[in-house]
Amino acid sequence: MADKSKQGKEYPPMVWEVERGKIRELVRAIGDFDPVWVDKEVATKEGYKDCPAPPTFLTVPMMWCGSMPQVINDLKINFAMVLHGEEEYEYYQEIYPGNVITGRPIITKVEEKTSKSGRKMDMVTMEIDYTNQKGEKVAKARSLLVERK
């Protein structure tokens, strides 16, 4: 049974310095060779201050800072049975190399659902609000985790 008492629970903020090399690693793994992610000159010609973080970059601090694993452990979710159901981002401004971003994870929803085949599933929604080193909002991420029972 999903632990509804965790709804509204906030986790300690995570702090992450955005490295140029980490952006390069991510786009290389995706196979996205747009030079805007890795070449500052190209990026500035396109109107950016530096190479912008690509759209799914925020998965990097979330996983490397252990926020997702922390939530999975805290909610006693079986790691082998968890599926990533949904992921959504809202972008307020660009994230650049050298930015120090802080993410504040919160569990916004815990619910139990039954699939069409009658299988029980726990659905956990986590949101992370990200700010930069100036305290400005840069993005919000929303993740839905599904634990198959």
Add this chain to the structure above:
Amino acid sequence: MPKKVYFEDINVGDAMPELKKGPVQKLQHVMYAGASGDFNPLHTDDDFAKAVGMDGVIAHGMLIMGSVGQAITSWIPKKHIKKFGVRFSGMTKPGSTIIITGTVTNKRIEAGKNIITCEVTAKDEQGDVKVTGSFEAALPSKG
């Protein structure tokens, strides 16, 4: 290559340029694990994947979302993207080729901003859906 996309040039029903990716390789799963920090062995260790009832490793959902992100930003620059969300609906096995398509479903002026909504889908060559989602962009006007 600088890209310029204007609100006036995009209409409801327009197709996002298709992006074909792959075939996805196991090596890419390893690269993605290291880059993203998602070390769930389901993506990199065939023995583990088999022990939990799969045929073998599957790609990280976020790798496919990243590919959808690539399809979007090779059309509309990152700086215009305001929202991007997906639902993971199918698992991707190594060797799959992923085809990403999209259609503009809404165009409006909201609080002085020129917003478009575009629905996106990633499927394999057999037509199995891996990811569905949408994004919103605020585009410049030729004014």
